[in-house]
Amino acid sequence: MKSYIDGWYCASPLDLSVLNKQSNAQILSVLLEAYPSGLTAHEIAEKTGLPLKTVYSQVGELYREYYVLDDKDIKKVNTRGRPRSHVTQRDESQRHRSALYIENANSLFDIYEGKKSTPLPPGNVSYPDEFTNAWHNVVAKKEEEEIGVVLLDFLEKTLRRMAESTDDKIRNWSPQTELAFCCPHCGLNHEARDFIRATLIHLIDHLERSNKFIEFLKENDFLSQDAYDRVLAKKQSKNVTPQVLEP
Numbered sequence: 639m640k641s642y643i644d645g646w647y648c649a650s651p652l653d654l655s656v657l658n659k660q661s662n663a664q665i666l667s668v669l670l671e672a673y674p675s676g677l678t679a680h681e682i683a684e685k686t687g688l689p690l691k692t693v694y695s696q697v698g699e700l701y702r703e704y705y706v707l708d709d710k711d712i713k714k715v716n717t718r719g720r721p722r723s724h725v726t727q728r729d730e731s732q733r734h735r736s737a738l739y740i741e742n743a744n745s746l747f748d749i750y751e752g753k754k755s756t757p758l759p760p761g762n763v764s765y766p767d768e769f770t771n772a773w774h775n776v777v778a779k780k781e782e783e784e785i786g787v788v789l790l791d792f793l794e795k796t797l798r799r800m801a802e803s804t805d806d807k808i809r810n811w812s813p814q815t816e817l818a819f820c821c822p823h824c825g826l827n828h829e830a831r832d833f834i835r836a837t838l839i840h841l842i843d844h845l846e847r848s849n850k851f852i853e854f855l856k857e858n859d860f861l862s863q864d865a866y867d868r869v870l871a872k873k874q875s876k877n878v879t880p881q882v883l884e885p
């Protein structure tokens with residue numbers, strides 16, 4: 639599948655220790671490329687150039703931390719609608735023969751319902767509970783829904799324009815839309831999910847660079863006079879104008 643957000647996100651020191659190993663990052667990269675199909679340890683070794691022994695041990699670690707799943711987990715989900723409860727106790731030799739799949743389901747689509755610490759999908763972050771509680775206190779449901787309508791409309795337009803573009807370079811960034819591209823484990827199309835997240839985050843990137851936003855920062859004393867002058871000078875020299883989105 640296509641990758642819309644560069645790099646890996648570490649929500650915890652455990653994630654950091656897993657992703658800090660170059661071999662793990664390489665294995666996850668080739669599994670991401672293979673999505674929604676899986677790869678056997680042999681295929682991973684071939685694609686990464688890593689020794690098979692390294693692949694076996696690193697896949698073991700990625701499996702323990704729920705970064706990857708194997709054929710049996712997928713089958714279990716598809717036949718019983720529930721994952722096995724003791725995935726970590728799988729016989730190592732069985733897994734060496736099985737195909738491996740990348741997984742980073744979260745929230746609604748997490749079939750472990752938060753009981754296992756699966757890695758966060760690209761662009762997702764975790765927040766302190768106290769912050770989200772405070773957030774819910776000051777944000778009205780109705781306001782949230784109104785912004786949601788605008789964002790969904792924006793997403794629909796963006797998806798359609800990209801899919802219908804006559805320029806291959808643009809159209810190729812469209813996420814796959816076939817049902818067969820849905821994750822064999824959690825059922826959500828990971829490519830479409832990442833596209834949507836990247837599209838919405840990029841909207842915030844643009845907002846943060848817009849003149850109106852810079853003025854907003856200045857008016858609220860969130861920006862020093864020096865920094866404000868520097869930003870304005872930079873914008874003028876580069877002739878950067880904020881992107882205006884069609885209504």
Ligand SMILES: [Zn+2]
Nearest residue numbers: 743821823824
């Ligand atoms: Zn999934």
